[in-house]
Each structure stands twice: as structure tokens, then as C-alpha cells.
Amino acid sequence: MSSVSGDFNQRLEPRPPRERVTDNSFKWAARIFALSILAMLIWIAAIVAIRAVPAIAEFGLGFWVNSSWNPPREEYGVLPAIYGTIVSSIIALGISVPIGLGVAIFLSEDYLPPKVQRIFVFLVELLAAVPSVVYGLWGIFVLIPFLKEITPLKGPGMLPAALVLAVMVLPIIAAISRDAISSVPKDLRQAAVGLGATRWEAIILVILPAASSGIIGGIMLALGRALGETMAATMLIGNANKVNLSIFEPSNTIASLLANQFAEASGLQVAALMYAALILFAMTLVVNILAQMLVKRLQRI
């Protein structure tokens, strides 16, 4: 220290102005980029809404309950698509929620050695990474022929689409529920077991209720994904623009309506499709925001 002791008598100079400007502009640039994410969401909503205005002016709320989609006569309504979107998502969740929850419990308990467990976690993650067009391809060539053998299904329809949707959203439910379950404090489980509960009594009566906000958040995220999933639905649901109550009949979703029609649309049809897109965007946005709020509570347990 003695060799530099003389330097300590020097006053510390403030940083040169140029350096301060670079530093501050870097920070501002980073802040602007961060805020641009929020701006991006608003931009998407604004663009879709503005382009939908002609159709909103023309059809108003009748658009929601009209079931014809007839470009030559300029008649548009999304009732069948809304019905198909909601029903396919509900069926998909009905299948994937119990299975996903089972997977989450199985992978958060010590049933398996850690190495094997990690492989299973990886496989479930992989399920989420497979491109949806590949799911669609498999559905067309394997699932639909198989279902035709064992059900009254005649071709594409609600059932195969909902089944593939279930497979696609399952990893979301499994992953988030697993996070929620493993963030429940260990003391709670120990207390339950100490009171004489079996492993499953502890899971059902103590752990799942404690993790419920995260689990419900995960289910809602999965719902958001199912509502907006496009390729699997488009390739498997049959794209029939009417309300078919049977799940063995073709149906339609908002996303597959968009996927099928945008490339050839013009004029008022573009506006009608934008209106449909706006409805889908609003639905998924509400579901997603609620889900985020529930999942965020995880960190506060």
C-alpha cells in the first residue's frame, strides 16, 4: 500500500462529461428497449383494432351471433368459430388437467431417482417444443385414421383437434403445477405427515390447496394457449363454419378461420377477419393476464 499512498492525497476527479453521457445514454437505451415490450403489446392491439373498425361499424355485435361466413355476399359472423374455439379448448383442458396434474405430482414427489426424474421432466418439456405443424401432420395421418376405426368419426372433426390440443397444452399445466407444488414450504408437508397423514392425504388436503393459485394459473395459461393454437386446429378440425354439437363432426375455431382465409381475403373480408382476430386477442389477453396474476403469487409464498 505504501507505494501508492501518495496518490491518496489527490482529489478524486468526477468522471469526464463524455463518459457520463455514454453511461446515461446506455441506460436510457436499455430502458427504452424494455418499455418497448409494453409498447409492442399496445401496438398489436391498436393495429388489429383499427383494421377491424370497418367490420365493427358494419356488423356491430351481430357479428358475434351470426353464423354465416359468406365473402361473395359480404355476410360475416363468428358464432361457429367462437363455439368451436371454446368447446375445443374445454375438451382439451378436461383431458389435460387431470393428466398434467398427475404428471406434476409424480415429478415433484420422490417416486423416481433424480436422474430418471430429470429425463421425464425433459421429455415433458420436449412435448411443448415439437412444432404444432408436426402435431397436425401426425393427427392427419395417424390419429384421424385410428379414431375412424373406433368412433363414429368420419374425417377431420372436433374430437381429433381437441385431443391434439390436449397433448399440446399438457406440458404447460405439468410444468407450472410442478413449480407451484415444489414451492410449497416443506414444513407444511412435514406437519401433515407428523399429524399422521399418508403421503396422498398430505398431497390432496395440504399441498394442492396451498399450491392452488399457481395450479389454476397454469391451467389458465394452458387455456390461453388452447384458445389461440392454430395449426393443429386448422389441420384437424375440418373447418366447417356451422355449430355442430357432435364432437365427431367438423367444426371451426377463430384461429383456423384466420389461418384459412387471410391469404385470399380482400376488402371488407379483411376487416371481418381483423374483427375476429380482435375477439380472439381479447379472449386470450384476459385469460393470460389473469393467469399471470395467479402465477405471480407463487413467488410470494
Added chain:
Amino acid sequence: MTLDIHNSPSSRFDPTTLKRNPKSGRTLFGLIMTGVAGLFMVLAIVPLFLILSYVIIQGIGQLQPRIFTELPPPPLVEGGGFGNAILGTILMVGIGALISVPVGVMAAIYLSEFSNGKIAEWTRFATNVLSGVPSIIVGVFAYAVFVLTTKSYSAWAGGFALAVLMLPIIIRTTDEALKLVPQEVRQASVGLGANDYQTVLRVVLPAAVPAIITGVTLAVARAAGETAPLLFTALFTQFWPNWKEFLMEPTASLSVLAYNFAIVPFENQRELAFAAAFILVLLVLLTSIISRLATARRTY
């Protein structure tokens, strides 16, 4: 079911031992539930194996050199490939990465290095919400921004849509990667007289680069498999990307090719659809495994 142990028939327990009576309803219930959970685990994994094995078996035979160099054939003509779709996918994912990587990394730097509570919270929230926006809506948005204003389907419109979809993945992985850099490293840098800008760019960011690259690779693999946002932004074409038109023309991609050719009645084109699906699946498999290995070994 209750936890009411005092009133449960004591005959279920052997008072001399703490072992559970294997015949008690509670033990059986636990066993059954364990079986059900295990069964669900298997049920969840079965589709993965079914799909992967099907795509691999159908696709691997189609992989010939001509696939990568030739153009898609007309119906009923043997041969041909999808060199243009591979190039188109690379181009559009490249455009997507060029936009989303700088924006995403800067946004993540703000989140982990400079943010003060509220803004960071809102930005993270917005990032999560953005990642939940359906990809078809992002396609609609890119259609309105690019296709309706330039009056042409283009690689730029497709690339822009992919950029929006890649952004949340890149922000999240970069944010995580930066958080893993120990605070001491920053303190050391500042202690040596570096300002924040130097600390972030010369010390913190380089330390996080391997993890960031892993995240970018995952985002690239995801984007390459995206189909919905490309359906009506890049559209599809049987031809090579047109450099003279500055890519302002419809552009082919692997995923849209797989979609278009899957539903045609022509055997030769369907074979190409499976080859394209195989390449996409291979891309996802490889990047997932590599990123797994990379993150497993991650230490500062």
C-alpha cells in the same frame, strides 16, 4: 376423506408398531393414487414417442441431397426438394433474430441491471403476456403492418412476425442468465473504477454469453417451427427467394411447406412434407438436448 385420526377405527392400526396397516383403506388409497399418477405420467409421454417415431420413420427415407438443393416439384413429377424453403426459413429466422436479439438483450439488461422495481415488474409482466399472445394474432399484426402497407407478402413481414415471437424467449433467458452472474463480479468491476456501462458490457454480459446463446438457439428453433404467423405474411412460393426484388415477394418456409403439402393428394409432395417435418423435429431435438447439456454444466 378426513385427517380425523382420533376417531378413525383404531383396529386399522397395530398399536405396537408405527407401520401402516397394508390393508387399511388409507394405504390402499395412496397406492391407487400413486398408480394413477404413474399411469398419467406414461400417458403424457406416449404421444411424444408416437409422434417422434412416426415423423422420423416417415421422414428419414426422404433425406437425399437433392432435397436441399432443388425446388419443389409440380404434382406427380418425381424428384425435387425444398432448397428454397430451407433458405427461406433461414432468411426469415435470421431477420427475426437480427431484430429480436438486440432488443431482447437490451431489455433484459435493463431488467436485471438498471431497473427499479415498478418498471421491471411491468416489463416482466408484459413479456409474459406477450409470450401468451397467439402466434396467429402476431401474424395478423404483421400482415396489417407489412402486407397491407407494402401491398406484398414478403420475407420481411414473416421475419418481423417471428421477431415478435422470439422476443419474450430471448428476454427471459437473458434475464435469467444475467441474474446468475454473481454480484461480487459487478462490485469488483465498479471497485476498479468502471462505470455501469463498462461493467455491463465488458464484465457482466461476456460472463452470461454462453447462457444467452443457448436461449437464442432455443428461440431460433422455436421460430423455425412456427407456421401460423407465416401463412399470410410470407405466404409460400415454388421459387427461390428473389434478391433483385429485395425479398419483397412471397417466400417459402419449411413449416408452411409441411402444412401445404400435407393435405395434397399427391404422393411426391406429401413425401416432402414429411421430410420437412423431420428436419424441424430434428432441429428441436438437437437444440433441446444441447441446451440441456449447456445449462447443466453452467457455473460461473
